[in-house]
Amino acid sequence: MKEKDPIVCTCNEIRQSEIEQTIREKGLKTIETVGNETTAGTVCGGCVDEIYLLLEKIHGKVEL
Numbered sequence: 001m002k003e004k005d006p007i008v009c010t011c012n013e014i015r016q017s018e019i020e021q022t023i024r025e026k027g028l029k030t031i032e033t034v035g036n037e038t039t040a041g042t043v044c045g046g047c048v049d050e051i052y053l054l055l056e057k058i059h060g061k062v063e064l
């Protein structure tokens with residue numbers, strides 16, 4: 001069964017809900033700003049694709 005609120009960024013243990021909430025609250029539109037605000041994606045970069053999908057889920061298509 002798929003976890004409800006999976007860890008997106010395993011390096012920094014940042015969960016999906018935390019990233020989505022920060023994107024919504026601060027109106028973030030880029031991977032970079034999500035990294036600045038949550039630290040997700042700032043270590044190995046392996047979760048960047050998933051962060052991108054969350055940005056897309058919230059805003060629709062986003063510029064990279």
Ligand code: FES
Nearest residue numbers: 009011043044047
């Ligand atoms: S998994 Fe997010 S930076 Fe490594």
